[in-house]
Amino acid sequence: MDDKHMQIGEVAARTELSLRTIRHYEETGLVIPSARSQGGFRLYTEADVARLMVIRRMKPLGFTLDQMRDLLEATDCLDRDSDLDAAEREVLLNRVRAYERAAAEQVDKLRVQLSRAEDFAATLRSRLEQNASVALS
Numbered sequence: 001m002d003d004k005h006m007q008i009g010e011v012a013a014r015t016e017l018s019l020r021t022i023r024h025y026e027e028t029g030l031v032i033p034s035a036r037s038q039g040g041f042r043l044y045t046e047a048d049v050a051r052l053m054v055i056r057r058m059k060p061l062g063f064t065l066d067q068m069r070d071l072l073e074a075t076d077c078l079d080r081d082s083d084l085d086a087a088e089r090e091v092l093l094n095r096v097r098a099y100e101r102a103a104a105e106q107v108d109k110l111r112v113q114l115s116r117a118e119d120f121a122a123t124l125r126s127r128l129e130q131n132a133s134v135a136l137s
Contacts, residue, residue, distance in 0.1 A: 014049055015049060028069075031052050
């Protein structure tokens, strides 16, 4: 990761999150800008963008802000603390594994919903095609 700083507008464009959403995540402590400009503008790094992308991916899977915070804290500890003993590391890894399992379960549920939605759209297409052929007769 480089040390290039981005203003909130660029971060919003890259993450496809609104400025309001990014500010909300700052207020809740999920993502704190790495710096401020002399004029007080929020400045973000690639690491901040990566955190926002984790949050962005968790949101549609139904994770709460507290769960997002918990996962980010666990991954932060794993990433920064090379001095963790084996037991501490295993506890953190188990937390991350639990989120991976929960995400996989949500993905399976979403696949079922998508399949049902595709079936419904196909049913409507078929009905429209039948009515179109009747109208031509």
